[in-house]
Amino acid sequence: MKPAAWILWAVWLSTAARPETTPAKNPLADQPAAINAGRKLFVAGCSACHGSNGEGGRGPDLVRAWFVRKASDGRVFDTIRNGVPGTEMPPSRMADQSIWQIVAFLRSVSAPAYDLPVTGDVEAGKQIFFGKGGCATCHSIGGKGGVIGPDLSDAGKSNPLMKLRESILDPNAFLVEGYRAVKVTTSDGREITGVAKDNTNYSIVVLDSAGELHSFMKRNLRAVVFRKSSLMPSDFKTRLTARELDDLLAFLSRQAGRPAKKDEQ
């Protein structure tokens, strides 16, 4: 979709009049069954333009776009129902319930995982994180775990469920700055491997697997070799069963950083 069409999309969503009959709030909001049904409908009918998880393609990114996130459920419903004139987005003849299911799915991919219901078992997911999954070798939660992967203490608050799932199944989908694997060789031949916390033409800071920081001026180095892909194993699709993956996601989605306030406990 050309930029002008994207703008039309945004303007349409933010200004188009909405029939009084469409409720502002999705009657199927946050219902796991509706989200799953919506995912199937989205993949079948929308993913060709918007990507399989709404990440965008020919059509706009529906996960991060403000004109989707800020719009009411009813506004998104109307856009699906009526299409966006002047763009490739056509009207839909789907049943109301199907469109609401798609809206539920779209909300699930952009809302923080913490705010959504999950199907997995949180406690079982914890066992996988610290056990079979091996996640804690590199990642930490609440100070427990490794240091060379991003801290996941607020993973549920700071990531949509979709992003968590994708990150597990395809570790190269969302590479996080500051966690790129690197090996530096100093001018006297010492080798240090770790992740690059910072890198410029003149200096580099490496965090090694023991959690030690090393700051080098590039003029004192012989070579710097980065690893292109993520350090994270890419076999979680086979390493974990579907149920175990759901459990792990359930555990990660409950990580909010802050514990509940005293008056909320």
Next chain:
Amino acid sequence: MKLLAFAVAASALWAQVTVEDLRRAPARDWLTYAGDYTGQRHSTLTQINGRTAASLVPKWIYHVDGAKRLEASPVIYQGVMYVANTNEVHALDARTGRRIWYYADNSATRKDANRGVAILGDRIFFVTSDAWLVALNRKTGALLWQTQYGDTKKGQFATMAPLAVKDRLIVGISGGDGGVRGFVAALSAATGKELWRFWTIPAKGEPGSETWSTDFDLQWGGAATWMSGTYDPELNLVYWPTGNPWPTFYGGDRKGDNLYASSVLALDADSGRLKWHFQFTPHDTHDWDAQSWPVLLDLPFQGRPRKLLVHPNRNGFFYVLDRTNGEFLLAIPFIDRLNWATGVDAKGRPILVPDMDPTPDGRKVCPSLRGASNWMSPSFNPQTGLLYVPTLEQCGFFASSAQRPVPMLNLGATGEDPTKSDRGRFYLRAIDPTTGKRRWQYPMTGNGLSRPGTLSTAGGVIFFGDDTGQLVALDARSGEHLWHFGTGQMMTASPVTYLVNGKQYVTVAAGMDVFTFGLFEAALPVPKVKQTEEP
């Protein structure tokens, strides 16, 4: 190359910051807001000195996105600098200013200034604006725990740098200008569990509660604790300054001395028990918080070695106390214009000039609301024996009203009218801390609005921010100008100094940026480093 092979469990063999490290005068590292426990802000580094200071040049500038007014004193350990801003911490390579990690608490429900972090063991601690204490892994910024110690619904919020003492963090609370009940608390460095809490306004029936008029006062009377304190490990006493009583400018309904507002408290670090207190301004009606740093000095006083606590107070008097028991030793004005008291009595209580309380028509009182010295840090140089105090000469026009106070909704029943107040002038004053006598002063131009503190070094150089946004270096003995640099921004933080790879640096946070200076060196060629990428 198999980079994956190094992904093994982390070891815990990191260097740990110990309480012994925090006791030592700053040298390579700068480990507390004030450098060490004494609050002297004096570094033993000498590379930058009277001969070399003129060769200082900028080494790097770090921009803090979204910062409105940085007030933090950075902490530096083993070449890593930790800078706090509102609800966030930035860890920087202290040689280059490049960011190593960043932590932001996006759940915080307030956005207020932040004055810095504490470091202990392998952890960094800071407070969020809505009064949670947060513990982070100092190498990675990973969250270890966070715990709520104040309640915004009770007017409490947080701005101060925690003070690491033994196995605990000492924290205070802000909110004294909108109604609050202040406190000092100790929380476990391991878990965040609260170990003790000392309320700076006593509960009904407790000693000191008789210095207030009503139950409302006891609940909302202020005495906030919005700056950090200092600590004497041998006496095991924490010295913590307290803020003004509330309503700030109208005292008609809170008759009495209003303990423990506008005071300094000596608290047992283990139990939080009050060992002694000294109230600088009984029944304060001019917002003269006692937030200037209590500086701990071991010096002869009137021919006898004493453990002293000195305090250039916002009310215009320079105080000397015996910090073992709170005995009053000396109070002398350190500003030229002080008109609300004629002096102090034998116990240090001000001898009041009549009719200097704010009135509906206003009263001109010196010092002003900003005070003779506010929360900006003084420093002490053991070689010169002088205390360096940012001092404001200014009179203010104070007005009050008997408006009914509503906590967290209205402020202190009016205040100072800037249109009728003096413009004011800042000076850096060098004071003999045992007599209060002025040795020299360095006048500044400006509008009297800045808040930077000072730094003393064994190189005989005093650094401070002036009232026009310049970082200035003066000769510690004479006050002669050595060097200055215009940051282009108002400074509201105090400079620090540290050493990395044998080179001394000076850093100050100014406005939205962190500026770091070092001695001039010719640029070295940067050979092309082989940089490749493998799958």
